[in-house]
Amino acid sequence: MTSNNLDILKALEAKNFQIQIGKLGTAAIQAPVGKHRDALKILLDLDEKTAVTAITGIDLGASVGVYYHVRTSNSFVTIQCEVPKDKPTLATITDLVPGAAFHELEVTDLLGVVFEGHPNPGRLVLPDTWPEGVYPLRKDVKINEVKLNTPSSEDVKLSDGSGLVKIVIGPHHPALLEPEKFAVLVDGETVKKVEPRIGYVHRGVEKASESKTYLQDVYLVERICGICNSCHATAFVEAVEKILKTDVPPRAKYIRTIILELNRLHSHLLTLGHAGLEIGYETLFQYFWRDREPIMDLTEMITGNRVISSSLTVGGVRRDIKEADIPKIKATLTELRKKIPFYKQMYENEPSIRMRMQKVGVLAREDALKLCVVGPVARGSGVDIDVRKDEPYEAYGEIPFKEVVYTAGDTWARMNVRMDEVEESINIIEYALDHLPSGAYRVKVPRVVPPGEAVNRVEAPRGELFYYVKSNGTAFPERVKVRTPTFANIPAFLKTAIGESIADVPPNFVSLDPCFSCTDR
Amino acid sequence: MIDYLWLIFRVLVFPGFTFILFLTMFCDWIERKIEARMQNRMGPSFTGPSGILQPLADFIKLLTKEEITPNESRKSIFRFAPFFAFSVLIFALCFLPIDGASVIPNVSFGGDLIFVMALISVANFLLFLSGWSSSNPYSSIGAARVLTQFLGYDIPLLMLALAPAFLAGSLTIATIVARQWIPFVVLAPWAFIFFIITMQAELEKDPFDIPHAESEVVAGYETEYSGGKLAFLKLARDVQIVFGASLVTVLFLGGTNGPAFFGLPELWSTLWFVLKVVAVIVISEYMTVLFARLRIDQIVRANWKFMLPLSVLSLLLTIGLAVWVYPMV
DSSP states (O other): OOOOHHHHHHHHHHTTOEEEETSSSSEEEEOOTTOHHHHHHHHHHHOTTOEEEEEEEEEOSSEEEEEEEEEOSSOEEEEEEEEETTSOEEEOOTTTOGGGHHHHHHHHHHHOOEEETOSSOSOSSSOTTSOTTOOTTSTTOOGGGOOOOOOOOOOOOSBOSSSOEEEEEOSSBTTBSSOOEEEEEEETTEEEEEEEEOOTTOOOHHHHGGGSOHHHHHHHHHTTOSTTHHHHHHHHHHHHHHHHTOOOOHHHHHHHHHHHHHHHHHHHHHHHHHHHHHTTOHHHHHHHHHHHHHHHHHHHHHHSOSSSOOOEETTEESSOOOGGGHHHHHHHHHHHHHHHHHHHHHHHHOHHHHHHHTTSSOOOHHHHHHTTOOHHHHHHTTOOOOHHHHSOOTTTTTSOOOOOOOSSOSHHHHHHHHHHHHHHHHHHHHHHHHTOOOSOSBOOOOSSOOSEEEEEEEEETTEEEEEEEEEOSSSSEEEEEEEOHHHHHHHHHHHHTTTSBGGGHHHHHHTTOOOHHHHOO | OHHHHHHHHHHHTSSSHHHHHHHHHHHHHHHHHHHHHHTTOOOSOSSSGGGTTHHHHHHHHHHTSOOOOOTTSOHHHHHHHHHHHHHHHHHHHTTSBSSSSBSSTTOOOTTHHHHHHHHHHHHHHHHHHHHHTTOOHHHHHHHHHHHHHHHHHHHHHHHHHHHHHHHHTOSOHHHHHHTTTSOHHHHOHHHHHHHHHHHHHHTTOTTSOGGGOHHHHTTGGGTTOOHHHHHHHHHHHHHHHHHHHHHHHHHHSOTTOSOOOSSOHHHHHHHHHHHHHHHHHHHHHHHHHHSOOOOHHHHHHHIIIIIHHHHHHHHHHHHHIIIIIGGGO
16 A cells, blocks of 8 residues: 555645645645644555654754654655643654654653653663753753762662563673663563663764754764764765755765765675674674675775765765776675675575574564664565665666565564675665766855755665754754664564563674664764 | 602693693694684784694683672682582593593593593583572573583483493493494494584584573673683683593594504504594584574474484494494404
8 A cells, every 4th residue: 555645745635734845855744733643644544654764853942843754655754743842742653653662752851842641751862860851952951061960879680579580781791882771581581571771872963963063063973873974974964965955966976875885885794794793603703794894995995984984075075986996996896796695695594594593583564664663674574665765865866776675574584685785785886886977076065054954864774864954044053863773673673572582682683783873872 | 659650640740630731722722723714814823833822821811810709609619610610520531541541540440431421411510500609690591501401412412422332332431442443433423423413512512502602691601700710610611622522532433542653652542542632623613613503492402302312213223233233244
């Protein structure tokens, strides 16, 4: 059941919603307080692939704006609500869209909007010592003057008397390379409940970006994540370019595409290897990481930096690809392509991999849709969403490539999605190199951005990455909202881990390709 | 007097304690080097020629580190379990003929194979105790897994160890070795293959590396250990691996049997023994490198569904051959 944009807009107009076409995605819908659920219901009824991408909270002076960014199969709409600051309450949408639970908690933490009827309210991103009633993203809060409470020194109880043992995975644990806590309650070896706590390395990038210029913000948002850094930069500069109405030269678009795909390549190779480590297959890990090295070298050759490329800027890219480098890039990719069949056959047929990954962490298609998961996790469950196809950006509209979808929904399917995407990425880069347009690779843009707002989506290696940027006519943005793919995918882990063995927790979790520095912006 | 000095020399230096210790570290180095080379890494490279002294350096380094005993732990068990495990394994090795005779002369008795097999169970139980006494959730789970695994795999291991006993017509290790003018691996290859796989499970190596699954339970029963106690716990594990390989050598590969050319025959026996042990370790390391770690329920199921019936079948087949077929040849 799909629908085109017109159907959706007609249905919404019939219910007397104000619609602004072309604003914040396909259209922006003004919903009076209490009506946002009706608008969402219409969208949910019309299209099974309707999912909440993000909820942006924004300080509008006297009121707080709550924007629900909703994607359907072929459109992207924003439902705009406003709640007064003195009584910031809204009805929850978690009963309609369970995947919105984390997004609502985040808005509560950062802007103090209370969502009535939320199933498990509590702190999500702010530390436990953060004082009550101070909401960091409100404009009147002076962050330097916030006084943290003294941390309480209560003992962690290993058992609550119910016979369940609490295994705490994190904040320090060999399976997690970044600090995040999952308290896993186990009965024997079976997982009964997972209690997440994120925010251990929350750096307040959204707040920090409001005090830096647009150009500085490009480098700031790049540092949200070391692995998919170019995706963050692309998502941000594209949003700014939308507000500026800048036309990026075609050569820049192709170069950006190449950098983005190199990002995806090295990210996927990293995860495919890391999954080997989690199931105790160290050899696989060592092999994948050996073959990831040349990709890092390519990134360095093209952008000048090995990890954080810092090569994108508003209006284009900062460095051209030299003609002399193209054969070298192609040679490296050919070398990698030769190794792909071996790895593919490894992931598809190796018995111990199949035993550890098949039927582990099964996420059914309906659950994947309900929980609004993105990227390889969704594609492993048979949900064909890929921003590169659905809403082509940069040069993706002109480059032929296959959208990889597996239907099994287990860890094995998610890893195989990545395995096949490695091959597609090589194809995309080779095509882009062959069809590289000539001409300028950047245009000059003004430092001061006119008032406006824009949303932008990019397919990061881990899935749909969402940015919302609002400018106020100065050189500093009014609000930058980032929704990272891992943030959207964690609910899938919380659901699929229940009832499985504790030994299945690491492979299941790593199959989301979790990135906590993304999650804790 | 000379006899006593000779006995002390045998027990403490060669082929006893010191020799076993250095053999263990040598085998550890071989394991690490093979694993590294198969994974496109260098492995130990700097300490001694090709890093051969790295295991010794690691051991000494651990001895110099601070030791922490958790307040909640059962202190006496926590302290002594690693040393007991280490001693029991060294003691078990003393029954194996390393240079042609067992380490303590004339210690061999009828049925010492069963005794030695029992000592492995004791050592495994001590490893379980070391984890259980730490009172740490990771250690407890790791310890419970050790117990689950060795309870399951002890029975097939013993059944499979009986195959050479039937072929030799004796439960005495010395007799089993002496009767192997054709190594039993030729006469009962199926038992050899199953024995190596079961041994892999008994020694907690991949794909049966479950008690140590670091992505699930940190370091399993070793989690709370540090300093000298950790050094001995690790050493006990390494001795266990050497012991497993030695048992395979003794039961299936003809132990110390091999041509002696010049000089002392004991030295040639030792050489053949060490070479065979290293060969077994290479095989077991290959398995470790080539597979992912399985899950505890998969291993338990594999044991009761496949390994146990197979070991019974293997025993029946061996008895049949040993009684009716091989005597005619």
